[in-house]
Amino acid sequence: MIEEKIKYSTAFTAGALLLRETEAYISAISSMKDFYDGNESIDHNVIPVNAESSKKRLKHEIEKRVIAINNERLLDSFLTLDKNGKNLILFYGICKHYPIIKHFMLEVVLKKWQNLDYELEVTDFTNFLYRKMDFHPELQKITEKSIYKCGQVALKMLVDLGMLKKNKIQKTVISNMVLRECCNAGDLWFLDVLLLSEIEKQEI
Known part of the structure; x- marks a missing residue:
């Protein structure tokens, strides 16, 4: 896929994982099959927040991420996994729905890791976003404040x-079960997003 044809969205600022x-x-999903077939709505x-507007906003955001996962087996096992396994699935959905996060991981974080440069700051993301503006006009209207918030989130x-401390x-x-499904x-x-070595990949 040609990168220029991919539309970047920064709506992930609705929340982290x-x-x-x-x-x-x-x-609340009774049947993953019905959910993915569009026959069940939530x-x-x-959503465990107080404000009605926040409930609607977060429900819409979560729904996009869950649909992007597009894997009944992963979602069926989600509630039985430990916190780390759950977070892996959630980040997988984010990377699938938001190519800008996937590309940041592969083009910035992975390269830093390979170069033994382990420092990661908000400016690493904002600089990445500015570079992408040349190829993605949909990013050019974003304010500096919003760009900084993107980096923070x-x-x-x-x-x-657990990838940044x-x-x-x-x-x-890592959860081998989750990664095998991916x-x-x-x-x-x-x-690669999770920085696995060639030996670790083979074990998966």
């Missing part, structure tokens, strides 16, 4: 995932 909210959302009132995702990149604990779906790139 949103684990607690997504747990509530997925718990009420926004299941992107790094918060990595903190929640005190602005230092590190590997997170590979079976053809998304081998997710192993």
Whole structure:
């Protein structure tokens, strides 16, 4: 796929991994098959926040991410996994729905890791976003304040995932079951997103 044809969205600023909210959302799904077939809808009132507007906004955001995962087996096992396994699935959905996060991981974070440069700051994301503006006119209307918020939320995702601690990149604990499902779906790139070595990839 030619990158210029990919439309970047920065709507991920609605929230980082949103684990607690997504747990509530997925718990309310009675049949993953019906959900993915479009025959089951989830009420926004299941989202555990107070404001009605926030419930609707977060429900809409979570729904996009869950649909992007597009894997009944992963979602059926979601509630039985530990926190790390759940977070892996959530980040997988984010990377699938938001190519800008996937590309940041592959073009910036992975390259830093390979070059033994473990420092990661908000400016690494904002600079990445500015570079992408030359190829993505849809990014050119974003304000500086919004660009900075994008960087904050992107790094918060990595903190929640266990890949960033005190602005230092590190590997997170992986779930082989989750990663095998990602590979079976053809998304081998997710192993690179998680900074796995060639030996670790082969073990998956």
